[in-house]
Amino acid sequence: MAEKDRDVLTREEGAVRRGFGPTMAEVAALAGVTKMTVSRVLRQPQKVNPDTRERVSSAMASLGYVPNRLAGSLTSGATGLIAAIVPTLRHSIFADVLEGLSDVISDAGLDLFVSFSSYRTDVEEGQIHSILERRPDGLVLTGLTHTIASREILRSFGVPVVETWETSEAPIDMMVGFSNRDAAHAMTSELIRAGYRRIAFVNGSPRNNERARLRAEGYLTAIAEAGLSAPPIHVVEHDADIGPEIGGRALMAVRQQTPDVDAIFFTSDxxxxxxxxxxxxxGIGVPDQIGIAGFHDLEIGRVVSPTLTTVHVPAIEMGRKAGHMLLGRLSNASASPGRHDLGFSLVLRESARRTKG
Amino acid sequence: MAEKDRDVLTREEGAVRRGFGPTMAEVAALAGVTKMTVSRVLRQPQKVNPDTRERVSSAMASLGYVPNRLAGSLTSGATGLIAAIVPTLRHSIFADVLEGLSDVISDAGLDLFVSFSSYRTDVEEGQIHSILERRPDGLVLTGLTHTIASREILRSFGVPVVETWETSEAPIDMMVGFSNRDAAHAMTSELIRAGYRRIAFVNGSPRNNERARLRAEGYLTAIAEAGLSAPPIHVVEHDADIGPEIGGRALMAVRQQTPDVDAIFFTSDxxxxxxxxxxxxxGIGVPDQIGIAGFHDLEIGRVVSPTLTTVHVPAIEMGRKAGHMLLGRLSNASASPGRHDLGFSLVLRESARRTKG
DNA sequence: CCCCGCTATGATACCCGTAACATACATAAT
DNA sequence: ATTATGTATGTTACGGGTATCATAGCGGGG
Known part of the structure; x- marks a missing residue:
């Protein structure tokens, strides 16, 4: 009662509302109950008498009440927020992960919060700090390469974290992906099987990115296993602004350095x-004069002519699995960390299908 | 002092922390100041004596303090959160808008929060409610078509809202985009100029989407102005799961219904x-036997052969502009609503370049 | 020497919900 | 009739910050 009066008073004093819309106290006053009952109508309706519930509901409706989740989360400790950091959305590689993730978590009533790191771990570190200030219930990162400070703060904070796109190394917490090394190895072996002998590899920078490093390993191993020699790896330094032109330039650079190259395996479609x-x-003939292979299985590879031989990666599935792993952890805090290898597959199309050897 | 003691006491009692990490009060205690001074070190460092500032900073560092923004936002009324609703990320159309938006707002220290509506206004309405519970500082919507309830709650809440992808109708608040009608009109006229006479239009469903409706208008107007007749518009009902196969099927359907069709204008690349x-x-010759035009200027259109004639839309720019409009509103609450037409351009490539008439 | 104004810091109240416990009845079990 | 068991609602005390106003110390002008 005291509270109700106080609140009505506040309104009558004409206090200007800083935030938006009416508060739970106002709804309570209108319905003739306390805030607690209003709160129950929202969180545990079955615990409220149907008549009361109805009165509260119509009070909410008539005031246009929208609960303030900031306040709720402050006490409850759960924000219902999942944060994701991806390098970029410029091409669908990472967008698919987000779609899968969103799909799963939104069914559970969680919302998604996104940052773009532009492939930079230092940027990512700042974003992690900023993200943790919002106390998300979980975090999805791209890759396993993060600054030491990032790993430390995440560990000490104890937020559920899923790292994606790899599966072999020691994760901060949970992990879902596939073996980039095996994938690169498999594609390289396939090129050899198809009859190519002088196979170059065009890679992203392995400096800030374990995917690139592992793919290079897989490539080199396969070459060595076949008793072939590997031309120098051509490294493409790029930021988020990736485009096909880069591939064109790389092709020319490789052919200049290694004139007898008969196939090029690119780290991205x-x-x-x-x-x-x-x-x-x-006027260079693909696949006969030169074989071309990519990585990611993007739509452009299906559309280009000749169609592109590539490695299919389980992008959507990684997002979905990451979501499920987080949900599992949220419903059972002691759930085991979990590492999941979703595998990959080779997609053999025209660009590396030699018709004459 | 009283406060400090109380807090130390709490710690000594061994109270288990529900949330994560140390609080501002603990940092304050360690540095021998009050919370207020710690808060100032974070928000207005120049107002704090350098010595004190240093003491507080090292206390924060040694405890691994991460401020809780939920608490801060509750009082300050600003969350530093911008919400965006897009239909999907399956193709880069909307991803580019998000990139542009993120680019601008992250420089201002704001974070991005994303929902996927799957092209459904009813889903969007639910997401708007959920989003408003988090009290974002601004909202970016895709398109102008929203449920009445959505428009009402956004208006009454008074959040800054930017609608995107159109420019001609009455927005909820602010708006940035281009004229879909004019764009479709321009492309249709271009096909006519190129010598096509029996031009079909394959559209998305105009039911929940003013872009489709307006593009149809532009198309029909251009056909009529040229004194031609329009074959029945072929409507493709789709959800977020859009793929090229749909276009292939539409092509066959159109050719069956209108055997003499000599060009098709698709509402998406x-x-x-x-x-x-x-x-x-x-074995149908493009562009001679049939001309093909698209919309959006996606990368696949540059890669396919023959290359695709299409309408370039200012996706990244819309995102950036939306960000700037929100920032403007945040720094000056009374800023005018603002409507911005970013225009479009025709990209004439091979798929509609007739070599013989 | 007094008052002014500025700087640095503190005290207090409050933001808007929710957890946890308390209370008031009503009904069921003994 | 008495106690146990529920059900419906209220009371209280925060959660972790920030706005706002108060206060202490200090140099300068008259």
Whole structure:
């Protein structure tokens, strides 16, 4: 009662509301109950008498009440927020992960919060700090390469974390992905099987990115196993602004350095497609004169001519699995960390299908 | 002092912390100041004596303090959160808007919060409610078509809202985009200029989407102005799961219904590219036997052969502009609503470049 | 030497909910 | 009739910050 009066008084004094809309106290006053009952109508309706519930509901409706989750989360300790950091959305590689993730968590009533790191771990570190200030219930990171400070703060904070896109190393917490090393190894072996002998590899920078490093390992191993020699790996330094032109330029650079190259394995379809277009312009025959393979299985690889041989990665599935892992942890705090290998598959299309050897 | 003691006491009693990490009060105790001074070190460092500042900073560092923004936002009324609702990330159309938006707002220290509506206004309405519970500082919506309830709650709540992808109608608040009608009109006129006379239009469902409706208007107007007649518009019902195959099927359906069709204007590059691939398989010559045009200017249109004639839309710019509009409003609450037409451009490539008339 | 104004810091109240416990009845079990 | 068991609602005390106003110390002008 005291509370109700106080609140009515506040309104009558004409206090200007800083925030938006009416508060739970106002709804309570209108319905003739306390805040606690209003809160129950929202969280545990079955614990409220149907008549009361109805009165409260119509009070909420008539005032246009929208609960303030900031306040709720402050006490309850749960924000219902999942944060994700991806390098970029410029191509669908990481967008698919977000779609899968969103799909799963939104069914559980959680919301998604996104940051773009531009492939930079230092940027990522700042974003992690900023994200933790919002106390998310979980975090999804891209890759396993993070600054030491990032790993430490995440560990000490104890937030559930899922790292994606790899599976072999020691994660901060949970992990879902596939073996980039095996995938690169498999594709390289496939190129060899198809008859190529002088196979170059165009990679992203392995400096801030374990995917690139592991793919290089897989490539080199496969080459060595076949008793072949590997031309120097061509490293493409890039930020988020990736485009096919880069692949075209890489093609020319590789051919200049290694004139007898007969196949190029690109670390991304984006580059591989650029190389195919460049070959078309330069009159270089794909796949006979040069074989081209990519990574990611993007739509452009299906659309280009000749169609692109590539590695299919389980992007959507990684997002979905990451979501399920977080949900599992949230409903059972002591759930085991969990590491999941979702595998990959080779997609053999025209660009590396040699018709004559 | 009293406060400090109380807090130390709490710690000594061994109270288990529900949330994460140390609180501002603990930092204050360690530094021998009050919470208020710690707060100032974070928000207005220049108001704190350098010595004190240093003591507080090292206390924060040694405890691994991460401020709780939920608590801060509750009082300050600002969350530093911008929410965006897009239909999907399946193709880069909307992803580009998010990139542009994120780019601008993250420089201002704001974070991004994303929901996927799957092109459904009823889903969007639920998401708007959920979003408002988090009290974002601003909201970016895709398109102008929203449920009445959505428009009402947003208006009454008074959050800054930017609607995107159109420019001609009455927005909830602010708006940035281009004229879908004019764009469709321009492309249709271009097809006519190029010599096509029996031009079909393949559209998305105009039911929940003013973009589709306005593009149809532009198309029909251009056809009428040229004294031609329009074949029945082929409507593709789709959800977020859009793929090129849909375009291939649409091509066959249109050719069946209108055998003398000599050009098809698709409402998205995704469909147009699918049609080009289908034509290749069916042995239909593009652009001579049939002209194909798309919308959006996606990368696949640059990569497919023949390359795709399309409408370039200012996706990244819309995102950036939306960000700037929100920032403007946040720094000056009375800033005018603002409507911005960013225009479009035709990209004439091979798929509608007739070599013989 | 007094008052002014500025700087640095503190005290207090409050933001808007929820957890946890208390209370008031009503009904069921003994 | 008495106690146990529920059900419906209220009371109280925070959660972890920030706005606001108060206060102490200090140099300068008259």
């Amino acid at each position: 984006i580059f591989a497609v650029g190389a195919i277009l460049a070959c078309r312009e330069l | 995704i469909f147009a590219v699918g049609a080009i691939l289908a034509c290749r398989e069916l």
